[in-house]
Amino acid sequence: MICPDQTRAARPAREIDIILPDGSPPSAARMLADLFRTANEILGAHAYRVSVHRLAAQPCADPRRWTRRTVILLGDIRTRWSVADPLLPVLRVLLAQAPRRVLVGGAVFLLRDAGLARNCALAIHSNFCAAAAEEGLEGLPDAPLFHSDGPVSSAVSGFAAVPLMLDLIAEDHGQVSADALRAYLGLPAPQSQPRSRLSLGLLQRARGDRLIERTLTLMQEHIEEPLRIGDLAGMLGVSTRKLQRQFLDLTGEGPLAAYRALRIERAQQLLEQTNLPLTEIIAATGFGTHSNLARWMRKETGASPHILRQRALSGRAA
Numbered sequence: 001m002i003c004p005d006q007t008r009a010a011r012p013a014r015e016i017d018i019i020l021p022d023g024s025p026p027s028a029a030r031m032l033a034d035l036f037r038t039a040n041e042i043l044g045a046h047a048y049r050v051s052v053h054r055l056a057a058q059p060c061a062d063p064r065r066w067t068r069r070t071v072i073l074l075g076d077i078r079t080r081w082s083v084a085d086p087l088l089p090v091l092r093v094l095l096a097q098a099p100r101r102v103l104v105g106g107a108v109f110l111l112r113d114a115g116l117a118r119n120c121a122l123a124i125h126s127n128f129c130a131a132a133a134e135e136g137l138e139g140l141p142d143a144p145l146f147h148s149d150g151p152v153s154s155a156v157s158g159f160a161a162v163p164l165m166l167d168l169i170a171e172d173h174g175q176v177s178a179d180a181l182r183a184y185l186g187l188p189a190p191q192s193q194p195r196s197r198l199s200l201g202l203l204q205r206a207r208g209d210r211l212i213e214r215t216l217t218l219m220q221e222h223i224e225e226p227l228r229i230g231d232l233a234g235m236l237g238v239s240t241r242k243l244q245r246q247f248l249d250l251t252g253e254g255p256l257a258a259y260r261a262l263r264i265e266r267a268q269q270l271l272e273q274t275n276l277p278l279t280e281i282i283a284a285t286g287f288g289t290h291s292n293l294a295r296w297m298r299k300e301t302g303a304s305p306h307i308l309r310q311r312a313l314s315g316r317a318a
Contacts, residue, residue, distance in 0.1 A: 013049040014172060015069040017094075020054050021081045021106075029074055031158060035165055035185070042181045043173060055087050066097040070168065075107035077125050077157050083113060092116070100168065102153045104161050111152070112137060123147040125156040150237035162187070171210050196220065198265045202258055206250035211236065215243065219259050223266050226286040229255050264300045267293060271305055272312035278305060 016036055018029045029052040036048040071094050075081040083091055092114045095101055103110060108124055111117040112135055123146050124132045124139045132139055140147055145160035147153065148167070155161035166187075170178035182189065199216045206212040214236055218227070227235075232255065233243040247255040267285040270276055278290065287293035294304050301308065 013046045016048050016050045016072065017069050018050065018052045018072045018074055020052065020074055021076075021079070022054060022056065024074070024076065026052060028076070028158070032072065032074065032161060032165060035162060035181075038185065039169055039173075039177075039181055042184055043177060047173065055083060055090060066094045067099065069094075069098050070100040070102070071095075071098040072102040072161070073104065073107035073110055074158060074161075075103070075105035077105045077127055079106050080109050080128065080131065081106040082109060088113065098151075100151055100153065102155070102161065102164065102168075104155050105157055108132065108137060108154055109135070120152050121147060121149045122152075122154040123156050123160070124154070148237055167210075175208050175210065175213070196262060196265055198258075198261055202251045205252065209246070209250050211238065211243070211246055212250055215247065215255060216258075216262075219255075219262050223263055224284050224286055226259060226263065229259075260296065261300065263287065264296055267297065267305070268301060268308060271308045281305070 018032055020026070020028055033050045033052055036050045040047055073081070091110060095111065095114045095116050103122070105125055106128060108122050108128065109132070111120060111122070117137055119138070121138050121140050122132075123144050124137065126143065129139060129143075143156075145157075146155035146164040148164070153164055153168070155164050166178050166182055169181060179189070199220060203209075203213055203216060215232060218232055218235060229243065230240045233240040236243065238246075244254055247253070247258065251258065263285045267281055267287070270281045270284060271278075276284075278293075282288065282290060282293050285293070287296070290305075297303065297305050297308070303311070
């Protein structure tokens with residue numbers, strides 16, 4: 001069991017509202033509720049306070065109720081969730097005010113009912129894809145099981161919501177705590193791309209910050225065709241300014257410089273460890289031209305691509 005520090009123990013419990021559709025049995029929420037209750041056991045403190053109810057049981061349109069809560073609208077995979085007109089004010093307020101909103105299964109349609117679906121990418125179950133497209137809900141390519149888009153997260157089913165909840169717990173209490181909970185529950189660790197030495201150093205400098213970790217993962221996944229920093233921020237659900245400021249504050253350098261350094265690191269590895277032609281290495285690291293790669297390689301390593309390869313061939317690679 002992880003022993004929380006005094007700062008963590010002093011934090012107030014985070015409120016988790018699991019809201020069920022009419023007709024759904026209370027047992028439908030048991031899996032997610034147990035996840036947060038088990039998190040309390042692992043964290044050694046009352047980190048979460050979970051309540052399960054229906055929307056009609058909380059006819060409260062006061063925004064102050066929802067501003068500190070995580071709201072999980074737990075739909076199923078067979079039925080589209082719609083609400084009656086009298087409950088629309090409550091739905092609009094909680095979806096607009098809650099800092100974290102999670103829509104599961106057929107609950108994705110509630111965003112449209114509340115008029116808040118504009119420019120919000122969602123993980124949508126295959127049973128609802130046709131109807132969602134017809135109504136202007138934006139599904140994601142490659143049909144991911146769950147997705148976070150700023151304050152709005154979505155999962156195709158209750159089962160797919162479990163790893164999404166673990167990501168939220170990692171945001172609250174760190175990846176180590178989330179991994180401990182995952183192991184305790186017997187859940188497999190997610191497969192991830194091996195991190196580079198540079199990436200690990202940046203992550204260590206940032207003390208495992210979740211946004212920095214997700215940014216570095218995206219950067220490593222897009223070495224061949226580098227993304228603009230604004231596009232990275234959009235994929236992460238934050239503003240470009242927030243990403244730049246947090247990256248600089250926690251790692252000591254900006255995201256653009258870190259991204260370029262990751263690409264140079266990859267190019268150096270390919271030069272020293274493979275026989276790939278230089279043209280293929282340039283294409284694989286997104287530098288475009290030989291002169292561009294050579295300029296940055298000299299700046300970062302003090303040697304040209306040709307010299308680095310010659311050193312490797314002679315057994316004197318750095």
